Amino acid sequence: MTQATILGAGVMGLSIATELVARGFRPRIIDPAGKPGAHACSWRAGGMLAPWCEAESAEPxxxxxxxxxxDWWQGNGAEVTRRGTLVLAPARDRADLDRFARMTQTHRSLDGDEIAALEPELQGRFPRGLFFETEAHLNPRAALQTLRDRLAEQDIVIEPEGTPTGLTIDARGYGARDELKDLRGVRGEMLVLRCPEVNLTRTVRMLHPRIPLYIVPRGEGIYMIGATMLETGGKYRVTVRSAVEMLNAAYALHPGFAEAEILELGSDARPAFPDNLPRLRRRGNTLYANGLYRHGYLLAPAVARMTADYLQTGQKPEFMDEDHP
Ligand SMILES: Cc1cc2nc3c(=O)[nH]c(=O)nc-3n(C[C@H](O)[C@H](O)[C@H](O)COP(=O)(O)OP(=O)(O)OC[C@H]3O[C@@H](n4cnc5c(N)ncnc54)[C@H](O)[C@@H]3O)c2cc1C
Structure with a gap:
């Protein structure tokens, strides 16, 4: 059986390790940080598992x-909240809601009363919305820690340093741009707010011409607000412009957010290839697994499965290119 060493313990690396262990492999994992944390893009994610909404802008x-x-996340111990996604737009941006409806499927159109039936605190605030009932979300930080802990139970621990043995699976995210020249960063900024006065129970997307915003409840009055999409891999702190835009949108959704405490302002670079689709790439003794873009938690399970299939059977994955310069 192929011996493999995974570089990187973000969502890509830990998902691949999980899938490999399920197939009887004993991979090693090396990450200088030693554990999931704020150094990784995966830490900043909203944790939306929203394939139907993403279809508005993503390839089929x-x-x-x-x-x-x-299902994959739940099967691997993560707590998944299945309460669907509510998509709303301020009355002046109704055309954006119509467009979103045209570009997506499986949603139900809601009037103001139906919105209030789902989220009572939004009573009287939005005349129309869309509901994607089958979508879900998770807390990305808890999910990463769950994968890490379950691997540790199998004696697969994250080594802070070491020399790879066997096939190297490079899952360094944007850190791999030294070797993957067509990898770019798409900067995302986010906020975490504490606001016990606001009670929203599901992911809400607010359509907006400049920054489409989403709010993901994390329980106990904590909300993740995201996210900007800027064509730069630059790592710098959240700008005032982005913070103001995101906070304005949160306030427009629910005025109760005016009293929120800002717990965190964070940003990172989403690793993306030119077509914004993930890739496995074989170069010599290294297999690169990268390009999760804004779909880290959504697509890591599928990419992990492809990686494990490839190691197990040699089957060429759907998203594979070899010796790309
Ligand atoms: C604001 C924001 C919101 C997002 N929201 C969502 C969402 O709701 N849903 C969703 O599905 N996706 C979301 N994403 C996208 C998702 O976060 C990314 O696609 C994903 O985190 C990329 O994961 P990764 O494992 O490839 O990279 P990373 O998470 O960056 O992990 C790379 C790891 O490699 C390690 N590393 C670096 N150098 C080395 C080395 N030399 N050797 C070994 N290890 C190394 C790093 O320490 C790090 O742990 C969001 C992203 C952002 C920024």
Whole structure:
């Protein structure tokens, strides 16, 4: 059986390790950070498992590969909240809601009363919305820790340093741009708010011409607000412009957010190839698994499965290119 060493313990690396262990492999994992944390893009994610909504801007394959992500995460111990996604737009941006409806499937159109039946605190605030009932979300930080802990139970621990043995699976995310020249960063900024006065129970997307915003409840009055999409891999702190835009949108959704405490302002670079689709790439004794873009938690299970299939059977994965310069 192929011996493999995974570089990187973000969502890509830990998902591949999990899938390999399920097939009887004993991979090693090396990550200088030693544990999941704020150094990794995966730490900043919203944790939306929303393939139907993503189809508004993503290629159809994202929907196909992402559809069973919630089941995979749940099957691997993560707590998955299956309460669907509510998509709303301020009255002046109604055309955006119509466009979103045209570009997506499986949603139900809601009037104001139906919105309030789902989220009572939004009573009277939005005349129309869309509901994607089958979508889900998870807390990405808890999910990463669950994968890490379950691997540790199998004596697969994250080594902070070491020399890879066997096939190297490079899952360094944007850190791999030294070797993957067509990898770019798409910067995402986010906020975490504490606001016990607000009670929203599901992911809400607010359509907006500049920053489409989403709010993901994390329980106990904590909300993740995201996210900007900027064509740069630059690592710098959240700008005032982005923070103001995101906070404005949160306030427009629910005025109760005016009293929120800002717990965190964070940003990172989503690793993306030019077509924004993930890739496995074989170069010599290294297999690169990268390009999760804004679909880390949504697509990591499918990419992990492809990686494990490849190691187990030699079957060439759907998203594989070899010796690309
Ligand atoms: C604001 C924001 C919101 C997002 N929301 C969502 C969402 O709701 N749903 C969703 O599915 N996706 C979301 N994403 C996208 C998702 O976060 C990324 O696609 C994903 O995190 C990429 O994971 P990764 O494992 O490839 O990279 P990373 O998470 O960056 O992990 C790379 C790891 O490699 C390690 N590393 C670096 N150098 C080395 C080395 N030399 N040797 C070994 N290890 C090394 C790093 O320490 C790190 O742990 C969001 C992203 C952002 C920024």
């Amino acid at each position: 394959v994202v929907l196909r590969l992402g559809q069973d992500a919630a």
